[in-house]
Amino acid sequence: MIHVTRIILDVIYFISLYYAVFWLLTYLEEKPKEERKRSFKSWPKVSVIIPMYNEEENIKGTIESICNIDYPSDKLKIFVVDDGSKDQSLSIAEETMQEEKRKNPLLNINILHQENQGKFAAINTALEKTTSPFFATLDADSFPNKNALKNLLKEFTTKKVAAVSPILKIKNPKSLVEKLQWFEYAINYFYKSIIALRNAIHVSPGPLTVYRTEIVKNVGGFKEGHKTEDMELALRLQSKHYEIKQCEVAVVYTKAPSTLKSLLKQRIRWNLGSMRNIFDYSKMLFNKKYGDFGLFQLPMIPMAGILSVGLLGLLIFNSREQIKRYFLVLKTYQFNIFEYISDSWANFTTQFWFLNLNLKSIVMIGVFFSVSIFILYKGLKLFNEKIQKSKPALVTYVFLYYFFLAGVWLLVFKDLILKRDVKWK
Amino acid sequence: MDKRRIKKRRYIAAFIITASIFAIGLFFGFLMENIRVDYFQQQYENQELDFRSLQLQHQLANSELLENQCGGIRELFDIYIKELENTRERLDVYNKDAQIKKEEFNIMKRKYTLAQINFWYVSNLLKESCPQEADFITILYFYSDEKECPRCNEQATILDFYKLKLKEKLLIFALDSQFKEEPTIELLLETYDINSFPGLIIDGKKYNFLTREELGEILCNKIEDESLKEICEKGKE
Structure with a gap:
């Protein structure tokens, strides 16, 4: 049994390491060069679509931030699509619209209303009315920086570029859970900036991704996509060999789940949606026709889930013996822990400290740790921030976040096996 | 639409680098096994000497030459038993961990098993010949x-x-x-x-x-x- 678990552990380690080495090589060989950004003599027309469902707390701020964005007012058209909210979202949106129009009469802002049909349908409603060459989606809990839209548009350097996503940062992280995600977003962004070099991005997130209207309309607009419509569209664009890019100088702040429970729900939705969408686009898996994306990156998503659950299982299996042993010891001591500690202390020996070292694991874990630190460092640099945010969150992220993600995957696989549907909340 | 290209060379290079890191890890693991075997070998040789000395003292104590001289035996006895028990326990753990030097570990285990039985035998003799020390x-x-x-x-x-x-x-x-x-x-x-x-x-x-x-x-x-x-x-x- 010991040998089986050891082999499985080695396989997990090898695959993970191969994956990291591959992308690090990509990074070193193709380091983002100072690409010539597109310049516009006159800025193109852009529509910003804000789908909204029960967002009374955030919608005011979102509308204000997009109304005040640095872009010629006569080129900007804003659609707020109320997807049958049951709270005060609609009236707050209307109020905010009037206020903003008073400040800037040139603003072109429209509020549409429909029965609740889902986020994808809300976006499509506005997309039908869109005639501008570019449009952006903006989640109703997200707040772009002033220069974000212009910077995103500069990335549309060729006709093949279908979508450009910004840097996402957590808005005002307060709780430990939010701070954890702050680090996670920094790391994810760096990682996405590498895979973008090989056009291997699989999601164009809701907070202010800019699309080329013609392409999105040609491929059929937004679809339900198992409640992860931003991933479904990205996969569809990839399947038609369009390009999805990242912009390092456009920053959008977004609200994140502040409790572990809400984070768990969000991640189950994301991962379950990913898996369902990947099943739908399974023709791309391990398919050379779709480049590094199909051959390597896409299969890694379900693979990461399987490996993390496998590793969690092994860790529990291995520590089971240990836990049993400690239980027996404590039982013998009739759960008098102090007696046990004083007995072991009196017999403590350092005789074997060196021989006890597991050099193989130390080498392997050392390599992984260095890679992680490198990625963290690069991610924060790209984020243009320092680690001053929160040290407890960083420690929690490095040592414990994995267990959370593995737990999420475990629940996702359970849902997949039981054929449960993806839920929003 | 243009065909996408992949860089085969990179897939191979990544594999070689990963395999190399793996090989380094395996090498260190192997090195550690060697160090462990050497350690037990060394340890065993020392203990064997201790044991011989113990045995000789016991024989002398029993002989007419040095009758009823049980004094030094006890001290040696205590050191010896402590070392023996500690090393045997570790040996069992490392034996389970061993990947390459299984054979050597088995031989060591046999040596230590014999040492234990030997020692148990001597401790029984001691009870008879030097009861005040035993x-x-x-x-x-x-x-x-x-x-x-x-x-x-x-x-x-x-x-x-x-x-x-x-x-x-x-x-x-x-x-x-x-x-x-x-x-x-x-x-x-x-x-x-x-x-x-x-x-x-x-x-x-x-x-x-x-x-x-x-x-x-x-x-x-x-x-x-x-x-x-x-x-x-x-x-x-």
């Missing part, structure tokens, strides 16, 4: 794997419990009954008629699984030292 209790403990002996782990923790408290007054010789490479074990199993595990021989008498209370009772009857009696009395509760 104020210890000996336990031969036969264990087996999970399948054959589900309660062995528990028995081991109970033995450890008393060992930690009684120290050199209690000598435990743990023998792996599954270790077929050493025929002496088989011989002992037959002699004491042990066919279920755990099997304990305490000062010549056979027992099966003993709880903390039962073992405390047995030890209490054999211990004379007042301060130690307190320990086993407490263990009985």
